[in-house]
Amino acid sequence: MRGFITVDRQTDYLLPPSVEDWLPEDHLARFIVEVIDRLDLTELTRTYGGRGSAAHHPAVLLGLLIYGYVTGVASSRKIERATYDSVAFRYIAANTHPDHDTLAHFRRRFGAQFEQLFVQVLMLAREMGLLKLGKVSVDGSKIKANASKHRSLSWGHLQKIEKQLQQEVQQLMALAESEDRKNVPDGMEVPKEIALRQERLAVLDEAKRKLEARAKERDLAAQAEYECKMAKRQAKRDAGKKPGGKDPEPPIGGGAQDKDQISLTDEESRIMKVSGGGFDQCYNEQVAVDTDSMLVVGAFVTQAGNDSGQIKPALAVLEKQKEQIGMPAQLLADTGYFSAANVDACLASGIEPLIAMKREAHHLPVFDRFSEPPPLAADADAVARMAHKLKTKSGRADYALRKQTVEPVFGIIKHVMKFRQFLMRGLQRVGHEWNLVAMAWNLKRMMAMKMA
Numbered sequence: 001m002r003g004f005i006t007v008d009r010q011t012d013y014l015l016p017p018s019v020e021d022w023l024p025e026d027h028l029a030r031f032i033v034e035v036i037d038r039l040d041l042t043e044l045t046r047t048y049g050g051r052g053s054a055a056h057h058p059a060v061l062l063g064l065l066i067y068g069y070v071t072g073v074a075s076s077r078k079i080e081r082a083t084y085d086s087v088a089f090r091y092i093a094a095n096t097h098p099d100h101d102t103l104a105h106f107r108r109r110f111g112a113q114f115e116q117l118f119v120q121v122l123m124l125a126r127e128m129g130l131l132k133l134g135k136v137s138v139d140g141s142k143i144k145a146n147a148s149k150h151r152s153l154s155w156g157h158l159q160k161i162e163k164q165l166q167q168e169v170q171q172l173m174a175l176a177e178s179e180d181r182k183n184v185p186d187g188m189e190v191p192k193e194i195a196l197r198q199e200r201l202a203v204l205d206e207a208k209r210k211l212e213a214r215a216k217e218r219d220l221a222a223q224a225e226y227e228c229k230m231a232k233r234q235a236k237r238d239a240g241k242k243p244g245g246k247d248p249e250p251p252i253g254g255g256a257q258d259k260d261q262i263s264l265t266d267e268e269s270r271i272m273k274v275s276g277g278g279f280d281q282c283y284n285e286q287v288a289v290d291t292d293s294m295l296v297v298g299a300f301v302t303q304a305g306n307d308s309g310q311i312k313p314a315l316a317v318l319e320k321q322k323e324q325i326g327m328p329a330q331l332l333a334d335t336g337y338f339s340a341a342n343v344d345a346c347l348a349s350g351i352e353p354l355i356a357m358k359r360e361a362h363h364l365p366v367f368d369r370f371s372e373p374p375p376l377a378a379d380a381d382a383v384a385r386m387a388h389k390l391k392t393k394s395g396r397a398d399y400a401l402r403k404q405t406v407e408p409v410f411g412i413i414k415h416v417m418k419f420r421q422f423l424m425r426g427l428q429r430v431g432h433e434w435n436l437v438a439m440a441w442n443l444k445r446m447m448a449m450k451m452a
Contacts, residue, residue, distance in 0.1 A: 019095055022087050029067055029088040031447045036063050039120050043113045056098045061106040062117070063092040069440035072418030076103035107424070111432025118299070118439045122325045125295055125442065130449050135291040135330040135398065136298070137406035138314050138337065140307045141414075142282040144421040145269030145430070149281040152271060153204075155211050156258030162204050165197045172197070207262050215256040222251035266425040272305040283422065283430050286310050287438065288318060289409050291332070291401040295445055296409065297325065299438040301431040307333075311342035315349045327351065332402040335359060343382050353386055354399050413441055 023030055036059050044058035067088065068079045077100040082089035084097060125131040153161070175183060176190045184190060226248060233243040261271050263281055272282040284305060288298035298317040302310060311333065318327060331346050335356040346353035373391040376384070389395040413419050417440065424433045 019091050022091050026451060027088065027091075028070065028444065028447050029063075029091050031450070032063055032067055032070075032443055033059075033092055035121065035124060035443060035446075036066075038124060039117060041117075043116065044110055047109075056096065056102060058106070058110070060093055060096065061098060061103060064089060064098065064103065065107060065436060066440045066443060067092055069419060069437050070417055070444050072416075074419065074423060076100040076107070079103055107433070107436070108429065111424075111429055111435075114432050114435040114439065118435045118442075119321045119324050121439055121442050121446075122295065122297060122321070125293070125446055126325055128446070128450070130446055131290060131293050131295055131297070131325065133290055133297060133326050133328050135332060135401060136288045136318070136328040137291055137332045137402040138286065138288050138298075138311070139334065139402075139406040139410070140284050140286045140302075140310060140336075141410045142272050142274050142280070142305075143285050143414075143419070145263070145266050145281045145283055146422050146425050147263045147265035147269050147281045149263075149271060149279065151265045152261050152263045152281060153207060154258060155208075155256045155260040158204055158207060158211075158262075162201065162208075165201050165204070169194055169197050169201070203264065207264065207267075208256075210267060211256045211260050211262050214262075215260060219251065219253040219255070222253070226251050268303065268425075268427040268430075270303050270305060283427070284310075285434055286314060287406065287409060288314050288328075288331075289406040290328075291405045293445070293449065294405055294409060295442050296438040297321075297328075299434055301427060301434050303427060307336040308339060308342075311337050311339075311355075312345050315345055315351070318351075319349060330354060330398065332399055334402065340383050343386055347382055352389075354390060354395060354402075355386065356390070356399065357383075357387055409441065413437060417441070417444075 041058050041062075044062075048055055064079050064083070065074075068074050068082070071088075073079055073082055073089075079089065080098065080100040080103065083093045084090070122131060126133075172190055172194045176194070229248050233247060236243045263269050266281070269281050269283055271279050272284065274280050274282065284302045284307070286298075286300050286302060286307075287296045289295070290297050298314055298321075300313055300317055302313065304310065311331075314331075327349070328351060330352045331354065333342075333353075333355045335358055338355045338357050342355060343353050346355075372393065373388055376388045380388070390399060417437075419437055422430050422433055424430050
């Protein structure tokens with residue numbers, strides 16, 4: 001008879017089992033625990049008052065969240081279940097079982113500290129020789145907000161619904177005051193229906209107020225930009241030079257427009273065009289990726305649907321942490337980031353920009369690939385110098401690093417780590433969660449580099 005390995009679930013262990021025996025030495029969960037043990041968690045631990053029952057250590061909760069994001073198990077309820085079902089989660093939790101409320105509260109409470117922990121992980125990567133920070137690629141991607149686009153209202157549609165509800169309230173109030181109750185449909189509670197519509201009107205009124213505030217802020221920004229452009233053109237005239245082109249048209253303003261939208265679930269998210277066509281309720285996630293290691297060295301979130309205004313925020317993030325990890329020498333970005341102001345901003349930060357100015361042909365003629373551009377004019381401005389560099393063989397080689405570094409990061413985060421929608425709501429909390437995701441990616445990547 002064929003021999004089988006004996007199956008015995010009843011015999012007790014001769015010695016108490018150790019969590020150290022549960023996972024192989026090269027398992028990612030072990031690496032995450034080792035890295036977190038080397039981080040300074042003082043900012044987290046000192047906030048615990050020591051009153052009441054003993055709390056789960058922040059190192060355990062942080063490890064569970066990071067491993068959850070790495071493996072596509074970001075929900076606090078799923079992580080709680082995984083501490084029973086998964087050997088890896090059980091190892092990180094040291095055979096304890098934090099409940100989902102504890103995990104969710106930890107994620108909300110310490111969001112501001114995740115940014116500094118993200119930098120600490122990068123400092124550790126540099127100590128391990130995994131990060132040198134020479135060139136960085138900047139790119140963005142739309143990730144769904146924790147809100148449905150069907151719970152969004154445009155200014156025009158909002159006004160139509162408001163008018164309809166007001167008419168219904170008037171009709172219901174007239175019905176309530178009428179002595180003839182025969183006109184009341186069966187099952188209708190008139191006071192309840194009136195209260196429901198008044199409640200909806202209050203929600204719409206608040207949404208209108210916020211849309212009007214946004215429109216006012218937008219109009220002020222447009223006016224400031226117009227005045228800045230006109231001041232520059234006047235300065236050229238005062239210097240005896242003729243400004244190129246026509247004077248810009250003054251902004252029309254006019255407050256909220258019919259197409260202005262607001263989400264009733266997450267008002268800080270925005271309707272954005274997504275890849276593959278269509279629109280969704282999203283945030284625009286930005287990363288700066290080191291081209292040599294593919295580690296994310298800068299991460300932030302914006303409400304803007306396009307990337308043209310994101311170079312300065314990216315530079316601000318890099319500048320903020322330069323004392324810990326240094327500054328890159330070169331910044332690569334696609335044509336969506338191009339503007340003369342962005343080129344100047346990079347140079348002001350001591351970084352050489354290589355920002356595509358237009359879409360390049362996918363298949364250059366063979367001799368063009370090995371040719372060099374004509375010499376640069378002596379009086380060329382910053383944009384012309386960058387355009388010239390992009391046409392050189394070295395510039396083309398440097399720019400080619402962009403696509404093969406930053407785009408795979410988003411691809412792995414979305415399709416391997418399965419992070420396609422935020423759990424948090426509001427711009428600030430979404431930014432904190434994005435730092436957690438970037439930290440999880442970095443630990444996953446560091447482990448892969450260590451094992452290579």
